[in-house]
Amino acid sequence: xTKPKSTKTSQTSTSISTHKSPKKEVPLSExxxxxxxxxxxxxxxSTLRDDDEGGARVLYWHRTDLRLTDLPALVRAxxxxxxxxxxxxxxxxxxxxxxxxxxxxxxxxxxxxxMNNLSEQYEKRNDKQKLWTFRGRPEFIIRxxxxxxxxxxxxxxxxxxxYSKVRDEKVFALAEELGIRVISTPGRHLYDPDDVxxxxxxxxxxxxxxxxxxxxKMGDIEKPAPTxxxxxxxxxxxxxxxxxxxxxxxxxxDLNADVRTxxxxxxxxxxxxxxxxxxxxxxxxxxxEEATTTIKGGTIEGxxxxxxxxxxxxxxxxxxxxxxxxxxxxxxxTLLSPYIKFGCIGIRELWWGCKxxxxxWKEDTGGKGETKEPENMFGQLQFRDMYxxxxxxxxxxxxxxxxxxxxxxxxxxQNQYDLNGxxxxxxxxxxxxxxxxxxxxxxKFGKTGFPWIDACMRQLKYEGWIHHLARHSVAxxxxxxxxxxxxxxxxxxxxxxxxDWDPASNPGNWMWLSASAFYSQYFRVYGLVSWPQKTxxxxxxxxxxxxxxxxxxxxxIYSPHLAPLAVQEKAKCIIGKDYPSPILDxxxxxxxxxxxxxxxxxxxxxGNDQDVLDGTAEKKLKEIHEQNGHTHEQxxxxxxxxxxxxxxxxxxxxxxxEKVN
DNA sequence: CAGGTGTTGGAAGT
DNA sequence: ACTTCCAACACCTG
Numbered sequence: 113x114t115k116p117k118s119t120k121t122s123q124t125s126t127s128i129s130t131h132k133s134p135k136k137e138v139p140l141s142e143x144x145x146x147x148x149x150x151x152x153x154x155x156x157x158s159t160l161r162d163d164d165e166g167g168a169r170v171l172y173w174h175r176t177d178l179r180l181t182d183l184p185a186l187v188r189a190x191x192x193x194x195x196x197x198x199x200x201x202x203x204x205x206x207x208x209x210x211x212x213x214x215x216x217x218x219x220x221x222x223x224x225x226x227m228n229n230l231s232e233q234y235e236k237r238n239d240k241q242k243l244w245t246f247r248g249r250p251e252f253i254i255r256x257x258x259x260x261x262x263x264x265x266x267x268x269x270x271x272x273x274x275y276s277k278v279r280d281e282k283v284f285a286l287a288e289e290l291g292i293r294v295i296s297t298p299g300r301h302l303y304d305p306d307d308v309x310x311x312x313x314x315x316x317x318x319x320x321x322x323x324x325x326x327x328x329k330m331g332d333i334e335k336p337a338p339t340x341x342x343x344x345x346x347x348x349x350x351x352x353x354x355x356x357x358x359x360x361x362x363x364x365x366d367l368n369a370d371v372r373t374x375x376x377x378x379x380x381x382x383x384x385x386x387x388x389x390x391x392x393x394x395x396x397x398x399x400x401e402e403a404t405t406t407i408k409g410g411t412i413e414g415x416x417x418x419x420x421x422x423x424x425x426x427x428x429x430x431x432x433x434x435x436x437x438x439x440x441x442x443x444x445x446t447l448l449s450p451y452i453k454f455g456c457i458g459i460r461e462l463w464w465g466c467k468x469x470x471x472x473w474k475e476d477t478g479g480k481g482e483t484k485e486p487e488n489m490f491g492q493l494q495f496r497d498m499y500x501x502x503x504x505x506x507x508x509x510x511x512x513x514x515x516x517x518x519x520x521x522x523x524x525x526q527n528q529y530d531l532n533g534x535x536x537x538x539x540x541x542x543x544x545x546x547x548x549x550x551x552x553x554x555x556k557f558g559k560t561g562f563p564w565i566d567a568c569m570r571q572l573k574y575e576g577w578i579h580h581l582a583r584h585s586v587a588x589x590x591x592x593x594x595x596x597x598x599x600x601x602x603x604x605x606x607x608x609x610x611x612d613w614d615p616a617s618n619p620g621n622w623m624w625l626s627a628s629a630f631y632s633q634y635f636r637v638y639g640l641v642s643w644p645q646k647t648x649x650x651x652x653x654x655x656x657x658x659x660x661x662x663x664x665x666x667x668x669i670y671s672p673h674l675a676p677l678a679v680q681e682k683a684k685c686i687i688g689k690d691y692p693s694p695i696l697d698x699x700x701x702x703x704x705x706x707x708x709x710x711x712x713x714x715x716x717x718x719g720n721d722q723d724v725l726d727g728t729a730e731k732k733l734k735e736i737h738e739q740n741g742h743t744h745e746q747x748x749x750x751x752x753x754x755x756x757x758x759x760x761x762x763x764x765x766x767x768x769x770e771k772v773n
Numbered sequence: 774c775a776g777g778t779g780t781t782g783g784a785a786g787t
Numbered sequence: 788a789c790t791t792c793c794a795a796c797a798c799c800t801g
Binding site: 485643 | 779780781782783
């Protein structure tokens with residue numbers, strides 16, 4: 113951090129629950145303070161088992177923290193709870209989540225591998241242990257395990273994002289009803305986002321400087337939590353009710369009926385096959401095809417990658433995200449993001465690992481060429497925290513409507529809502545805007561006719577990962593650069609396909625790239641040809657992911673539609689036949705986008721303005737575009753006139769362009 | 774309220 | 788690899 117570190121102050125701990133419960137002060141270690149919810153003593157005594165008084169039976173609920181290293185929530189649970197008679201690390205597969213959310217095969221695959229790997233880590237430390245995996249909604253599983261295993265404590269790593277808050281509120285309420293003590297401990301971020309927001313008077317952090325300035329008053333980032341060497345045994349693993357058909361039901365209702373795919377066998381009961389009842393499901397059991405990615409999940413794999421990076425002090429010391437090359441065939445960055453997303457590595461391991469390496473590297477070598485924040489790794493991690501603090505403080509962060517920080521721009525294909533404010537789903541195809549539907553589809557499946565964009569999107573689908581700046585390039589193209597399509601639509605595709613998808617960083621970066629929030633220099637647009645050419649004139653990534661173009665000469669690799677027919681024939685790839693013609697005119701659409709966004713900025717609406725909610729803003733803005741000559745038809749006419757003035761050569765070029773369109 | 778800065782633009786110059 | 792200009796936004800500092 114660039115800011116001077118203040119002396120260590122006690123970190124505040126924020127309860128995300130509204131329940132008023134006595135909070136026990138624990139004079140323990142340096143670990144972040146957990147939120148502890150105790151059940152009301154007088155109530156629900158009748159639901160407790162007779163042997164409850166004799167010791168603690170503890171569930172550690174894993175969510176996106178699939179590791180044993182640097183896991184403050186686990187360490188805290190084991191230190192805090194005395195007389196543990198039973199300990200079960202569990203995972204709950206919520207069928208509604210599995211089948212209703214857009215999660216691609218590569219991400220599922222990574223998750224399952226990471227779960228299996230975590231289970232092995234438990235077994236290594238206690239051969240009676242594993243990751244006890246259930247198939248069912250968390251509320252249902254917890255209720256059942258209270259009945260069957262006499263659970264007294266439920267512990268997990270705190271999550272501050274909107275989805276998790278709703279889920280956890282339900283669990284807090286259920287735990288209170290059942291007489292289960294909940295211990296929720298921060299650990300996913302450098303600082304607990306709720307603490308940062310509180311210190312920032314309830315406001316989100318919208319710039320990195322804001323975040324740095326707030327957190328500079330919060331003391332040092334915690335050191336990595338110690339890895340538990342031994343773990344308590346599980347208690348009973350017997351489930352009382354062995355009527356399999358009832359396990360997927362609650363109070364007679366089949367909870368999973370509406371989400372079954374027909375191919376899945378995963379959710380027929382709350383546990384897996386009787387041969388291995390608590391096992392992690394396979395892709396086949398979940399009804400999924402095989403994944404295509406080459407990126408392997410797991411805490412061991414994550415630590416290998418971490419060690420690889422930390423083992424190269426020069427790389428750590430001079431790491432600069434904006435100067436890493438998105439065109440590189442081998443990732444030019446660390447590829448740690450998937451492992452951070454699923455908690456395969458701890459964020460403090462990475463932070464302090466880099467700090468120690470850089471410190472020593474500076475001593476040894478003098479630290480020539482050291483990069484500073486925000487370009488270096490520390491800055492990257494701070495940005496992740498900044499987005500988390502924004503997401504946690506801003507309702508509807510993941511969409512335009514109702515989002516107070518999101519500038520309103522009259523994008524094509526915006527999400528539509530009914531009169532009650534509910535999104536209309538499944539989303540109807542916009543018959544009035546077939547052009548945008550075509551553009552979105554071409555973008556998603558890598559058929560835009562711009563090789564750089566297509567290569568990136570095909571890599572994204574295949575690997576579940578593309579370079580950060582490649583994400584910028586394709587996002588800019590879809591939104592503020594050329595296509596003028598709502599960032600919500602692009603965000604959804606990333607949501608589905610990225611292994612490292614994050615509920616705060618993804619919408620945050622989409623708002624950034626669409627100049628809707630965080631960033632406002634909408635006139636800076638990535639070139640579709642010039643930009644990738646800066647770092648790779650040979651188009652290696654294009655040749656790999658768009659193999660139909662592999663025999664084009666370097667000169668035309670990013671713009672094959674400009675190659676003479678003879679060149680196309682020699683490359684055995686005719687544009688418009690073997691590879692698509694460009695779906696739009698790069699420069700014409702860029703000018704149009706800039707002009708319309710300028711109109712929108714002047715009108716200055718945000719997602720939560722009444723005019724946006726009732727549709728007035730869109731109408732007004734489109735009128736202004738019309739007046740200013742910023743509609744498609746007007747712009748094309750103007751373009752024709754301009755080119756006529758400029759002479760025959762320019763006109764020829766334009767006619768060619770028109771044919772392409 | 775002017776002026777500097779902002780992780781990652783392009784084009785044309787040195 | 789660096790500078791300047793392009794036309795221009797929002798935030799922060801003094």
